[in-house]
Amino acid sequence: MSFLTWRAIQDRLSIDSKVASLGISIEPGCYCCEGDITGNTRENIDHLFAYGGLAKKIWSFFVGPLSINYRNISFKLILLNSWNLKTSNPIAAFVSKIIPPIICWEIWKSRCSSKHEAIKPTIYVTKSNILFSTLQITRNKFTKARIGNSWSSLCRAMENAVNQKSAISVRWIKPPSMMAKLNSDGSSKDGQCGGGGLIRDNQGNFIFAYSFNLGQGTSNMAEASALLYGLKWCANNGINLVWGETDSLLLVKCIKREWKPPWKIAKEIQQIQNLVEENGFNISHWFREANKPADKLASFSHSTNGIQVFNSFSVVPRSVRGLINLDKWNLPSFRIRPVKPSLLVYDPP
Template sequence: MADGITRFGDSDSDCGCCRNPVSENIEHIFNSGDLASFIWNYFGNIFGLRCQHMSLRANLSQWWVIRPNNIIVATIMKMAPIVIIWVLWKARCGFRYGNKKSFFPKLIFSITKTLTILTNQYFPNLKANLIWDDIMSLTDKRVVCKKSKVVLWNKPPINYYKLNSNESFKEGKGGGGGIVRDWNGKLIMAFSIPLGSCSSNLAIAKALLFGLQWCMENNMEQLVLESDSLLLTIGVQNQGHVPWQIEDTVAKIRQLMIEKDCSIGHCFRKVNMVADKLANFCHRLQQQRIFVYFEDTPKQVSGLIILDKLQVHNLRIRNKKNSEVIFNDII
């Protein structure tokens, strides 16, 4: 295949980065030449990577697929190859068109300075004027920056009912589950329905529709719907597009809600644990199962129903976003 460097019309020229200049090509300029090899090896040693005797594609891949010890180092390793290639290209053009000789210390300084600036921009809560030595001190620290939030299942208003639903997949088969409770947190109905082969979005939409239809058939018109699927919630609210596979199901849900003046809201998965367990339970069933008595619910579900009724709090834990990470999280 023709090398992209030929577009510049001087592909037969010798490079200016080697003691024994050879004909230029992309692999040589950005990876195998004396200048590129030194730069890659220098930064590869810092992050524990082996960059010698590898193609450019393989070299870039190892930088982008490796899992570092913490979020800051992970971000730097995503940016570093781009910065290195850009600096190598500027060095090549500087020599080719400006007759400027490149020196290793100058290029390394340019790369580390750029990475330091980018790191401070990506993590605005880091210690002021973070320098390259500070960043290098983080490479061996095994820290995962987590954020926790206290959450709980909220009871519906007095004389209202709340329907929570969810989906589950196992061995290529989907299913749904859900629970209807009154304003005291008392069980009205719970269900587990096997759905066979279907997408995750379709399973969670069908689970919500099943629960909604049951409530309508039993004259529960003052109803609040709750799902941990933001896509489904926004789709039912008609505030965004949904995949074509679930358009009909979402349309049926929306129509029933308009007729009975229902509302729907989004909740965290930790709040929706009862519906999640009921959805998982469907994989043990051959046909749909409805529970109207608390004593008949699966053991892994009954305990969670009691905790929700008593308003016991739960913890939602997730990785922090870049802007939320502070220097003390790493140190």
């Protein structure tokens, strides 16, 4: 099927117009349409696969429901419209790729039967063959999809929004005994950035928190500045066993010298690396869903000027205190992310 379609695109099929171009005398006529197979128009690729009576009915039935334009355009444009269909439904995306070669194959079979065996093409037989092949191939790919035996059932499966999502449980992990944990985060909004963070002991008890506005800047600058401020505070207050945690993977990779830092935060990265080496700090990455107190403190930075510090748990904003307690009680959060369309669709509605 694919090879036939490729030959049709390259105009390499032995249709009447191609044979006539070689200087061979041939009677004009059409072998792909229902009714009389003779006429004044010699068949060509566009007539056979796009403009002809049989082709129009086939494209209308199969690609019309997918909102693919097929009317009054060339065969190549029909293929491009079908293959470039934009859809979030993996079944629709797959069918739009496989159905043009199947249609071409069945139209060509009908044409050859009409020309060489004098069997007039019927729209019913051609549709049935296309539907059978399409359903068989689609079911082999989407083995867990609910697809009936009709084209309408396949259309319903293609119309439904198949939004696959994954959910995993994540939670804030308490540091080992005698160790403190620093969680920091950055925030950028309308070109303004700020950061925040907090330090807790191995029981999840509050030690210190901070939030500051940096003015104009990027989210990477906010992330780096927030972590740097927290590490400096720990070093200046004699807290040497520190586990620093951030939800910026870029920041962690740069600190560990696995990635080259962006030039705008190269200075902050160098200072963090010096603090880590001098004090033996440990820096790691974790999901933002387990970094909610720091994220909340970073968002507060947009409503403050300068640096705001919290030396007591009682003066910490109420919403942040609640999140700190949830972490202390080891309650999980859920990280929900869309899954890229795969070849398996589980029970589409």
